Every structure is written in structure tokens, then in C-alpha cells.
Amino acid sequence: MKRCFVFAAGSFYGLRRRPEPGDLVIAADAGYQICRREGIVPDLLLGDFDSMDPPEGAVSLRRLPVEKDDTDTMAALKEGLERACDTFYIYGGTGGKRLDHTLANLQSLLFLRRRGAKGFLYDDDFVWTVIENEALDIRKTVEWGLFSAFCLGERAEGVDEEGFQYPLKGAVLTPDFPLGVSNHILEPEARVAVRKGALAVGWELPPLD
Numbered sequence: 001m002k003r004c005f006v007f008a009a010g011s012f013y014g015l016r017r018r019p020e021p022g023d024l025v026i027a028a029d030a031g032y033q034i035c036r037r038e039g040i041v042p043d044l045l046l047g048d049f050d051s052m053d054p055p056e057g058a059v060s061l062r063r064l065p066v067e068k069d070d071t072d073t074m075a076a077l078k079e080g081l082e083r084a085c086d087t088f089y090i091y092g093g094t095g096g097k098r099l100d101h102t103l104a105n106l107q108s109l110l111f112l113r114r115r116g117a118k119g120f121l122y123d124d125d126f127v128w129t130v131i132e133n134e135a136l137d138i139r140k141t142v143e144w145g146l147f148s149a150f151c152l153g154e155r156a157e158g159v160d161e162e163g164f165q166y167p168l169k170g171a172v173l174t175p176d177f178p179l180g181v182s183n184h185i186l187e188p189e190a191r192v193a194v195r196k197g198a199l200a201v202g203w204e205l206p207p208l209d
Contacts (some may be wrong), residue, residue, distance in 0.1 A: 003087045004080035007031030007042070008073045009051050011095025011122055016104070016206040024085055028072040031092050032059075044079065047072040069201040071101065074126035078141045081115055086114055090117040095124065106130075106200050110152050113198070128202040135160075138203055140185045148178035149173065149192060158195025163187030173199065 004022045009030035015038060027035050029047030030054065034040075045054070046062040054061055064075055073093060080088055093105040105121055107131040112119040121128040129136070130152065138147070139165075147164060151173040161168040164182040169176050173180055173194075185203065193199055 001087055002016075002083075003084045003089065004077075006080065006084035006088060006090045006093075007034045007040075007074060007088045008076075008090065008092040008099065008101075008105070009033075009096075012037075012092045012093045013122065013126070015091070016122055016127070016205065017089055024083055026076040026078055026079060028092075029080045029111045031072075041128075044076075046075055046079065048203065051187075053129045070102055071108075072181055073101070073105055074111070076143070077108055077112060077119070081117060086117045088117060090119060090121045093121050102165075107152070110198055123202070124154075125205050125207055126202055127205055128200060130198060130200050131192070131194060132198040133194065133196060135191055136201065138185065138192065138201075140188050140190065141206050142204045143187045145203070147185050147203045148182045148192070149183075149199045150178060151180075151202045152198040152200050153176045154197060156194050156197030156199055157186075158193075159197075159199070160191070162192075163190030171192070 004023045005019045005023055008028045012034045025042045027042040027045045030051040032045050035042050044060045048064045048066045094102045108118040113130045113132050156173040159168050159171040159173050161188055165186055
């Protein structure tokens with residue numbers, strides 16, 4: 001497993017995991033400011049620098065064009081994939097004034113999953129990931145912890161949710177009705193599975209000290 005930490009320019013709610021030697025760290029544009037506050041030196045800083053001026057110094061820097069198909073965060077994820085990373089932790093990818101970037105980053109989790117990688121998008125005491133045609137076990141770390149699951153793309157069939165307040169068995173989730181919103185984890189370990197289709201799943205994390 002090779003890990004990649006991506007720091008984007010959205011809201012930052014604290015580090016849940018800290019990079020270790022051997023991890024790849026990429027700052028996407030103003031995500032560099034998060035790295036500086038946390039005392040993290042990125043291996044690469046990339047972006048179109050529409051939200052900050054590029055710093056002077058020894059940081060490896062790649063300037064991207066302003067007019068492009070990829071967001072700065074997506075460019076960082078692609079770079080991590082090219083460097084054989086298979087686990088991605090994304091900070092600063094939600095919140096702020098840009099709901100469009102939050103939605104883009106949720107879609108990017110599916111982009112990663114379809115390329116054999118797993119991404120985790122950290123929000124305010126919450127984390128999101130994507131599963132497709134598979135199951136995921138989730139350990140309860142918050143009493144009555146929130147959990148939500150949303151269909152990404154075509155309908156998701158054979159959805160099971162075990163260990164939750166509102167269990168599902170063989171259910172169908174569709175992108176036009178939020179049936180999977182606001183569940184609660186009851187058991188020490190819960191499981192969500194989808195036989196056919198993709199789900200964005202998120203669950204509550206304990207508050208940081």
C-alpha cells in the first residue's frame with residue numbers, strides 16, 4: 001500500500017492522519033497553506049495559483065493552466081496514481097463557499113475507485129469514500145454516529161446495510177431520492193454492501209482534541 005496525502009484549498013478541519021516517511025504529499029494550490037500551518041513539507045505543489053501566489057523556496061512546483069479540464073485536486077490525484085499510490089487521504093476538499101468543488105471531489109472518489117485505488121475525503125468530523133460492487137466494514141467510533149449513503153450514477157442494486165438503526169437488505173438506491181441519508185451506526189462494526197453500482201458513503205468521526 002502506497003499512501004498519498006492531498007491538501008486542497010477548501011475548509012480544513014484538522015488532521016486525522018499525518019504523513020509518514022515514504023508517503024507522497026501533494027499540495028493543490030492554496031492547500032499549501034494548510035501544509036505550512038501543520039508543519040508538513042509537500043513533495044509537490046501544483047495548481048493554477050488562482051487562490052494564492054506560488055511561494056519562493058525549495059518546494060517542487062508545477063504550474064497548471066487556468067483553463068483546463070481537471071481541477072487542481074484532480075490533477076493531484078492523477079499525479080498520485082501515476083506514482084503508484086493506491087490509498088488517498090484528501091484534506092481541504094469540502095466546505096468553504098464552493099459546493100461545486102465538494103461535489104467534484106465526491107465524484108473524484110469514484111474516479112479513484114475505478115482505477116483500483118481508495119480515497120477518503122475528510123469533512124467536519126466526517127469522512128467520505130466510495131464503494132462499487134463491493135462491501136465495506138465500518139467501525140463505530142461515535143455513539144449513535146451518523147452514516148449516509150448516496151447512489152452515484154446509475155441505480156445501485158442489492159444494497160445491504162447491517163448494524164445500523166435502519167437496516168437495508170437487497171435495496172435499490174437511485175440518484176433521484178436520498179433514501180440513504182441520516183442513518184446511525186449501532187453495532188461495534190457495521191457493514192454496507194452494494195451488489196451492482198456505486199455508493200458514496202460517509203460516517204461520523206470522533207471530535208479532534
